[in-house]
Amino acid sequence: MLNLIGVVIAFAVILFLIRKKVNFGLSLFLGSIIVGVFSLQIITPLDIPKAMIEASFYSFEKQQIVTGTLELALLMTLIFILAKSMQETGAITRLIDSLRTFFSKGGILAVIPAVYGLMPVPGGALFSAPLIDKEGDKYNLKNNQKNFLNIWFRHIWFPIYPISSAMILICSINFSGIPIQNLIVANLPAFLGVIFIGFIFLKRFSSNAPEQTSTTRRDYQGLMFILPPIIPVLFYPLKLFDLSETRCFLVGVSVSLLLLFFLLDIDSKSYIRILKKSLTWNLVSAIFGIMILREMIRISQMHMLVTETMQNLAFPALLIVILIPLLLGTLTGYNLGAVALSFPLVDPFFSFTGVQLLGVTSAIFISSLIGYLISPIHLCNVLSSEYLKTDTTRMYKMFLPAALVVLCIQIFFVILVFPT
Secondary structure (H helix, E strand, C coil): CHHHHHHHHHHHHHHHHHHCCCCHHHHHHHHHHHHHHHCCCCCCCCHHHHHHHHHHCEECCCCEECCHHHHHHHHHHHHHHHHHHHHHCCHHHHHHHHHHCCCCCCCHHHHHHHHHCCCCCCCCHHHHHHHHHHHHHHCCCCHHHHHHHHHHHHCCCCCCCCCCHHHHHHHCCCCCCCCHHHHHHHCHHHHHHHHHHHHHHHHHHHCCCCCCCCCCCCCCHHHHHHHHHHHHHHCHHHHHHCCCHHHHHHHHHHHHHHHHHHHCCCCHHHHHHHHHHHCCCHHHHHHHHHHHHHHHHHHCCHHHHHHHHHHHCCCCHHHHHHHHHHHHHHHHCCHHHHHHHHHHHHHHHHHHCCECHHHHHHHHHHHHHHHHHHCCCCHHHHHHHHHCCCCHHHHHHHHHHHHHHHHHHHHHHHHHHCEC
């Protein structure tokens, strides 16, 4: 029982530290120590550092170095560098300016945040907020309406975006181990639901405004900047040559960074300076913290206690699998963190849900995504609301029902299509 108490205390500490803006990776590391200490009745003190090494770079079972965690951390960092570089160099702005010449009747209000959504960086909604503010004035939109459109369409790709950190993590061998393309297909109902609901609100918001037509000559040149976010996906077939998904994307993102340089009118020294400026160690520490916490929970044998409990209780396991990621997404305001924290917690419930692994994984992913989307401490919500001089709660009357409808659509699909 102490191991279960340790996990509860560890998660409380992690959530507290996250709310206090403590580094996410460090928070997870401290939580891992707590889990290990409370599990000393069933493990030895030596097992704690051994689990950390096992999760990071060495397999004691195989007696060899393993690079999976390091590769995943490197991939997350490169994706972040690509996103920041496109912002720093103005590539995203040039893409938006080009797309603006192709859309009228309010369509650009969806396109602007959606394009920025291809760059999964924390607080990215702040970059599209000024453009949405300006375009929204043409349609006499209220600030909370602008805010809703900015947040909603920025995250439109998340259910199916294969190079998002949360999707890569949940499909990694240490988590579900399912192919990314399978999860994308399973998440399609949520993706289509997000699009459909978003355009209902867009049409309603702009219905009474004067029609806007584009008088600008169409700009095709700026469209080339959509290539860097898309190129990594094209390298996925390298799996046929026995490369892992992570390595396929590592090659793809590296090519995208090189391609971005050739697309830009910039000298190599300036570009390298931008790349260095975009470098962050936060994602590296986060990935290592995630893997260490997961391994510590595994050796704590908490899953055995949960399994024994489930065998003796008539319990709605699928409801737990949905609610825990949803709650953690809301509490952390961090999609990657919600997936990382919730998956090992609900893992013992899988066999009791009556749903296949793919369906359960989809439920976890979409639940954590919805919790993250509506979270009042979600950085996009905070920064976009602040820029647009409103607050997240003012759009909740639209936001909450829309998000919950998407979740219900996906859960209904999972239960219907993926029964065991």
